[in-house]
């Protein structure tokens with residue numbers, strides 16, 4: 001029997017100090033199901049424990065970094081399922097990675113995908129990248145940090161627009177708004193992210209880890225409270241009829257009919 005393909009492919013560099021982890025669920029545009037998130041947390045933990053790795057690149061494919069949390073998986077989840085889900089632990093583990101993380105974003109970077117990119121320390125985006133938080137169109141809301149991290153990155157006005165209206169941001173708009181660090185040519189999305197990672201890896205590794213912690217402290221206290229609040233209101237949203245309607249409408253490829261309950 002052949003082994004199933006890994007959901008996260010890891011590439012090392014013989015001479016370098018960087019490692020690249022690529023999400024590998026192309027038939028679902030790298031939608032983040034529990035299994036993929038668990039595998040990603042394991043991969044990042046083991047790279048973080050590897051003293052030779054000084055910077056990690058996290059990417060998807062050219063078509064999609066990730067099109068969000070897995071809607072099929074969520075469509076059947078109750079508020080209690082969401083509360084009990086292990087997936088939340090995977091997000092906490094990613095947040096605790098001490099090695100600098102560079103997100104290499106090409107194509108769709110939506111919902112949980114955008115939240116994953118924002119969980120990294122900096123984002124290198126292809127000129128094709130599209131950022132957005134379409135959750136409210138599904139009758140739910142972002143639950144892996146966007147209400148907090150997007151607001152910190154781009155300010156309240158634009159964060160409200162993106163989250164409430166479903167507005168999508170091009171790579172250039174995301175750059176101007178402060179969401180991404182660099183925009184690069186379409187064909188160079190991964191190479192350029194690796195080049196940035198090599199620059200990071202050439203600096204003092206202890207200093208970089210400490211600097212990363214210190215930059216995060218710029219808003220950490222408020223972030224922790226906000227993340228916890230966001231998680232809980234997401235569970236609450238799952239108790240609504242609108243959430244069932246929105247998630248099922250996506251799977252049935254039809255517009256949702258929200259009733260406001």
Ligand code: CAA
Nearest residue numbers: 027028029031067068069070071072110111112134142143
């Ligand atoms: N979950 C599950 N499956 C998904 C998915 C997702 N988030 N995104 C895409 N897919 C699936 C599609 O259903 C489709 O499957 P089939 O071939 O079986 O029909 C396949 O991936 C390819 O996608 P499309 O055919 O839709 O590709 P497209 O190029 O026409 O459209 C897209 C691309 C605009 C990204 C569209 O797929 C889309 O709107 N995806 C959903 C985006 C979204 O709403 N994300 C937020 C999810 S909720 C979330 O993330 C919650 C959270 O933070 C807690």
